[in-house]
Amino acid sequence: MVDFFRKMGFFAAVLMPFWNIPLILRIIKRKSSADISLGWLFGVWGCVLFMLPSAILSPDFILQSFGLINAIFFTGVVVTVLIYRKK
Numbered sequence: 001m002v003d004f005f006r007k008m009g010f011f012a013a014v015l016m017p018f019w020n021i022p023l024i025l026r027i028i029k030r031k032s033s034a035d036i037s038l039g040w041l042f043g044v045w046g047c048v049l050f051m052l053p054s055a056i057l058s059p060d061f062i063l064q065s066f067g068l069i070n071a072i073f074f075t076g077v078v079v080t081v082l083i084y085r086k087k
Helices: 002-030 039-059 061-086
Strands: none
Touching: 002 061, 039 061
């Protein structure tokens, strides 16, 4: 049973950051990121980046996976917001 929960946790850890993709696509489609608060954006991004070293150093592979994938995808959100904020 423990193995099942670990697999389920790993699946969720990898899948959750992919929910950033619809946000990125919506910004690109609308060609605007005006509805995204820069305070929220940099606050979340800062927390994600500050947690990343701890996640990478963790012996838990699920936390390592989540931390790395989340940092990559949320950085994609930040880049997309900044690109469309300039226009």
